[in-house]
Amino acid sequence: MRVAVVTESFLPRVNGVTNSVCRVLEHLERRGHEALIIAPGPGPEAYAGFPVTVVPGVGLPGYNSFVLGLPTKAVERRLREFAPDVVHLASPVALGAAGARAARKMGVPSVAVFQTDLAGFARRYGFRGTDKTIWSWLRHVHRQAARTLVPSSATYKQLDERGFPGLAMWRRGVDAERFQPSRRSEALRRELAPNGEVLVGFVGRLASEKRVELLACLADVPNVKLVVVGEGPAEKKLRSMLPDAAFLGFLDGQRLAEAYASLDVFVHTGPDETFCQAVQEAMASGLPVVAPAAGGPVDLVTPEETGLLFEPNDMDALRACVVRLAEDAELRTRWGAASRLSVEHRSWTAVGDELLRHYAEVCREHAPRSGPQLPVPAARLARVYEFGGDGQKAAAA
Structure with a gap:
C-alpha cells in the first residue's frame, strides 16, 4: 500500500502530533508499505526510509515553536507524483x-486524525471569540475525509455533537518496553530527593x-518534591512560581523513560487533552496518575484503581489527590502496578495494524461499484487488495 502522510507538525x-506520525511511519516501514511525508519545514530529508517533502512554514504569533505549514501548490503536485492509495491527514x-x-x-480516499483541540489552544493564547x-473550518476540512479518527470517547462526543461525519475511534499506542518500572534509577532519585521525599512529576510542553x-498548590505539601520535565514558552514563569521544583528540561529516549520510572506519582494538569500520551507513558512506567476529569485522561485513568481524577482547574481537589497518594506508599504501589497492567497491551504494533485496517476499509468503500466512474487507477486498487485485514500482505493462494 502507498500512504501519503500530510502532517501539520514534524521533526x-x-x-x-510529531510523535504519533513517527510511530505510524515506523510501522509502515515494518509492514513493508511505501510512504511519503509532506510537512512544514525546516525538516529532515527522510524518515524511516521514506522521503520527506517540506513546504514553507510560519510560526504562530506568541508561540513560534509551533510552525504552521503553508498550503502551496507543491502539495497536490507531489501527491500526484507519488500516486498514493490513501492520504493520511495528521491533525489537519x-x-x-x-x-x-x-x-x-x-479520487483518492483520505483518513483524518483529529489530535489537537485547536479552539481550546486559541483560547489559552488570548484569541477570544474564535471558537x-x-x-466551522475544522468541520469543513474533516468532511472532505473518508473517515475521521479520534483518540478518546470525550473527543468522539465533542466532534459528533458538532456535526463531524465518519467518526471512528483510534487510540494511541505506547512503547511498553521503553517505558517500564525497571527503568527506575536510584541514583536519580537520590539526586532529586536526597531526604527521601515523594517525587511528584509532570512531563510535557511548558x-x-x-x-x-496549578502545581503551585503542591509547593508546600510535606515530604513532596516537584519534578518538571519539558520545555516551552512558559518555562521562565514556571521557574519563578515553583522555585523549589526540579526542572529537568527536555528529555527523550532512555533519559525520559528513566525520569518517568523514578517518580512516585505522575500529575497532569491540562484539561484540553484529546488523548494525553504523557499519562499513558507514566502508566506504562508503573505510576499512579492524578489528572483532570476531562478529555483523554477520562478513558485512561480508572479512579481508585490506577489513580485519581479531579475537577479541571480545581487546585484544592488536585492538592487533596496528591496528598492522599503522597501519604500512602502501599496505595502508590498497588495503583502503579494496576496502571502498568492497564496499558502494557497497547503496543504501537497493535495500534498500527488497527490503523492499516482503517486504510483498507476506506479504500474498499471508495472503490467503484461498477465501471470506472471514479478516477481510481486499477493498479492502485490491486495494491490495496493485496493486503489482508491485519494490514499485512496476504499470502499468495
Whole structure:
C-alpha cells in the first residue's frame, strides 16, 4: 500500500502530533508499505526510509515553536507524483486542508486524525471569540475525509455533537518496553530527593494550555518534591512560581523513560487533552496518575484503581489527590502496578495494524461499484487488495 502522510507538525519539532506520525511511519516501514511525508519545514530529508517533502512554514504569533505549514501548490503536485492509495491527514488545519482537497481531486480516499483541540489552544493564547470560526473550518476540512479518527470517547462526543461525519475511534499506542518500572534509577532519585521525599512529576510542553502553574498548590505539601520535565514558552514563569521544583528540561529516549520510572506519582494538569500520551507513558512506567476529569485522561485513568481524577482547574481537589497518594506508599504501589497492567497491551504494533485496517476499509468503500466512474487507477486498487485485514500482505493462494 502507498500512504501519503500530510502532517501539520514534524521533526525537528517534538510534540504529540510529531510523535504519533513517527510511530505510524515506523510501522509502515515494518509492514513493508511505501510512504511519503509532506510537512512544514525546516525538516529532515527522510524518515524511516521514506522521503520527506517540506513546504514553507510560519510560526504562530506568541508561540513560534509551533510552525504552521503553508498550503502551496507543491502539495497536490507531489501527491500526484507519488500516486498514493490513501492520504493520511495528521491533525489537519491548513496544510492538511490542502492535502484533503488534493486527495479529493485525485479520487483518492483520505483518513483524518483529529489530535489537537485547536479552539481550546486559541483560547489559552488570548484569541477570544474564535471558537465558532475554528470549529466551522475544522468541520469543513474533516468532511472532505473518508473517515475521521479520534483518540478518546470525550473527543468522539465533542466532534459528533458538532456535526463531524465518519467518526471512528483510534487510540494511541505506547512503547511498553521503553517505558517500564525497571527503568527506575536510584541514583536519580537520590539526586532529586536526597531526604527521601515523594517525587511528584509532570512531563510535557511548558505552555499555557497545559496549566502547569496549578502545581503551585503542591509547593508546600510535606515530604513532596516537584519534578518538571519539558520545555516551552512558559518555562521562565514556571521557574519563578515553583522555585523549589526540579526542572529537568527536555528529555527523550532512555533519559525520559528513566525520569518517568523514578517518580512516585505522575500529575497532569491540562484539561484540553484529546488523548494525553504523557499519562499513558507514566502508566506504562508503573505510576499512579492524578489528572483532570476531562478529555483523554477520562478513558485512561480508572479512579481508585490506577489513580485519581479531579475537577479541571480545581487546585484544592488536585492538592487533596496528591496528598492522599503522597501519604500512602502501599496505595502508590498497588495503583502503579494496576496502571502498568492497564496499558502494557497497547503496543504501537497493535495500534498500527488497527490503523492499516482503517486504510483498507476506506479504500474498499471508495472503490467503484461498477465501471470506472471514479478516477481510481486499477493498479492502485490491486495494491490495496493485496493486503489482508491485519494490514499485512496476504499470502499468495
